Amino acid sequence: MAFDAEIRAALIEQVRRFVTEKCIPIEAEVGDNDAVPQSIVDEMKNLGLFGIAVPEEYGGLALDMETECLVAFELGHTSPAFRSVAGTNIGIGSQALVLFGTDAQKSKWLPGIASGDLIASFALTEPEAGSDAGSLTTKAIRDGDHYVLNGTKRYITNANKADLFTVMARTDPSTPGAKGVSAFIVERNTPGVSVGQPEKKMGQQGAHICDVIFEDARVPVENRLAGEGEGFKVAMSVLDKGRLHISAVATGVSERLIKEMVNYSLERKQFGKPIMEHQMIQAMIADSQAETYAARCMILDAARRRDAGEDVTMLASCTKLFATEACGRVADRAVQVFGGAGYVTDYGIERFYRDVRIFRLYEGTTQIQQIIIARELARAAKAGKL
Template sequence: MALDRDTLDQLLDTIRRFVVERLVPNEARVAEEDRIPDELVEEMRALGLFGLTIPEAYGGLGLTMEEEVLAVFELGRTSPAFRSAIGTNNGIGSQAIVLGGTEEQRRRYLPRLASGELIGSFALTEPDAGSDAASLRTLAVRDGDGYVLNGTKRYITNAPQAGVFSVLARTRGPEGESGISCFLVEAGTPGLRLGHKDRKMGQQGAHTCDVIFEDCRVPATALLGGREGDGFKIAMRVLDKGRLHIAALSVGIAERLIADACRYAAERRQFGKPIAEFQLVQAMIADSRAESYAARCMVLDAARRRDAGAVTTLEASCAKLFATEMVGRVADRAVQIHGGAGYIAEYPVERFYRDVRLFRLYEGTSQIQQLIIARETMRAMAG
């Protein structure tokens, strides 16, 4: 449900001030300690940030796609670890339940996800199944009044904190999309265990790990929507939405990096004047600004199309591909403008340079986006 303009502006202003006053000053602490302080998580809960996209009927704000990306533009102006803390509850950790859950499942989980009491996690990727999601091997075998799950999920975001996992598992057939179902598995279920937290290149404070199922028994009511075979279809719908979210995040981070680069260029002096006066530095700033503006326009256009009811598989992949590649280039230029200082951890650009590398990998790699874009374009041209 769309907010009125005044309410939306107030929400965006609140997020903007929270980012500037509370999150940015704690970026270095989060990177050093590899955790978000409890008091900041509580403040995020109090602001309703865990339930931005969850329908109002279940305790969330029910933002439209356009409203969501506007909020993410603001959240992107700080360490992506903060966005990750709330990201799964607003995205892949809740949207499978929103899109495909039974009413009982929605009422059981969505209000607690919206409040941040419960953290959701989406368990799709496996050691041998990532980009080729239809080849996943985790099995869910019907046994009496329930199912028994066996398999390993890898690189699962927020798994160490999660209270409920949306697990994609095969209920029939050795391969293919039609045999994949989704199960809601609660943390603490016998047979579910977590691997060690992954040590990552960047994004300290945002945690991933393996999720391992060994004869993990769940009741039949854990089957999302009560229907076998819908899991892959729901996963793809969730990922379409998630790709726009990541594209918006990339825009927000790019705008932060441009601001940091401009500030440094205005202060740093060489040859008797600020380096901002040198044309080759100006060229890097200009290219970064033009590309971030283009990405912002793409994200907003795709979001509005989705809100209007259009299928936006093509547009979401275009936006995700362009925006995530764009922020990598912007981060590289920001380091270059900082010179040697950009390689030193004292400056945020060093951390962001590592952080943004992930965006070209998850929610579908850049190469997968290219395949989707080509497929959807050929399909449209043939029609």
């Protein structure tokens, strides 16, 4: 739904207050404990954050893309681990159901996803397949009214808490590439489904990734999303939206880091004056602000175009590439502005520096975005639309 300005402003203010009052004060605690407290998860449920992209008839807020991005900017103002708690329910974990699910599938699972009582994860990446989704080896072989799944998925966000997995698996082993891949909803309690231990990561402590293993897991035919062999279409449709969301989160982090840089440089003195008065410091902060503003404008433009029904595949890749790379540069400058303090845990800057590195990898690496942008431009030129 398209929110009117007053309702949208009230929602954004609610999220902003939650981030400022509840999340920011415990960032270090979440990092040290590698866990987001259940009380915070419960507050996110009460705010409706697990269901912001789920249709209203299933208990969600049904935000348009522009409003979702505005919410994501606010969530980016604190450690990304908080957003990740609900992130898969908002994006890649639920959107395959929203976009391609049958009425029965939606009725069965979306209400629980919207409330946060069910956690959904997206199982695409494998030990030998990530960006090259067409090389998936997990198999789903039809056996009567079931498919039998075998294979391993890797680095699956929220897998250890997930109740449902959207799984991409090869239903036609004789068909190479993307055409032989189908999509399924697989429940966690399905016999033959197991989840590995959370990986130790560079950053984003409190957000977990794990292997998901399928060993002769029998999944009912009615759990397939879209037609057989249409899994790649499902995955790509989900990723378009997810890339805009991640771009907004990364830009929110950039905004937070700029605020930290400005405040610190106004207080910290060197050579008899606040370091903010030194032009080299001003240059780093100014560059960060200009790039972050550009990223925000790109994201909102692409989001509005998506809401208007335009194909935004190329624009989503443009925003993902620019916003996440910009965030990496802003985080690096923040460490530089803070100097030695930026390298010390107490100030939290080094944690953000580690946290944001993944933005340039998941939901399609920067290099994959470059390939998509070039491919879409070539297609447009060949169609006489460039």
